[in-house]
Amino acid sequence: MAAPRRGRPAKLSLETIVEAALPRDPDQVTMQAVATELGVAPSALYRWVRDREHLLDLVSAELARRITTPDLPTAQNWRQWLLGYARDLREGLHEVPGFAVRLLTGPHRHTGPTAVEEAVVAAFRFGGADEALARQYWYAYSTAIMGWVAAEQNRHHQPAVTPDFEVLIDVLLRGTDQRRPD
Template sequence: MNTMTTSARGHRHPGRPAQISRERIVAAALDGGNLDTLTMRELAARLGVTHGALYRWVPSRDALFDMISEVVVDRILPADEPTGARWRPWLARLAWAMHDEFLAVPGYATRVARPHRHNPGSFGRLREAVIGAFTAAGVGGELAEQSWYIFATSTVSWLAAQESSLNLGHSEPRFELFLDSLLRGLPARAPGAVRPVTRRP
């Protein structure tokens, strides 16, 4: 009689934490379906593990979104640094990357647009990079910070509205028109201040 157990043969029991990794969790979460409605039980089923095993790696949906945001921010941040002559094209590239990556994951833009605790690591890096672009544009301190608020909330809100198919008229919303109008109004300036004329590269 063969008394060798499944474990002794080298196969792991279903649901063992060793079957999971950060990369597998994020890949499974991004693999189809609406991220905003994804439950931890559904994610565990996608991974082929028990609900309890998943919670040893990811204690909550907030922690799951933290993992996902780290991956998304890694994908959207340009590799180069913004410069004084190229800060606006740099922001445009970032915004288009946000457009492509956010809308590629159903439910992600909607989730990010809602009030909640954002991952201080991933979104902190995004914030610092965008503030760096506005600093390169010649503003600093509070105005650079306010410019970040305007850029981030406007872009994410536009993407969330696009994702929810909000019908505001007959023509299809065009991101390039939105982005051009947004960047023309940035960086922020104090009320009544005259905006310096800058040459568009």
């Protein structure tokens, strides 16, 4: 039998809880697993998060924060910015396997557009799309990238042709050229 721990109990914070959950596949994120990793009882987590879904929302928000690029698109760089952000998004989603699928299919309690969504919409606006069309482009762009990453992470998905991510981005952005005003 292990000796009881002496000293102060582990200090918890929202940040330490999210950090403990972040590297796990979303299916593996449980209050018990996170509590065990932090060396606390699961009940201690409930002082910080309502439930597992709340924790997964916090992890999704942290992942989105980490993927956000430091610069914003401009009228001069909007296309290159979208290319760079697509690559950053793909790389960031690969750091946490399973979250691409969660972001695509999981429940979300977001109350409005995120800073990333607004930046991508702004880029498409610089490319000539009106507000409504830019929001549609955001949806197609983000969904296609997350779907691509989810397919890459699916061990059972073996396409006949080796897919090239740059082709996906080219296809996504090519449609914007068709709608640009002359």
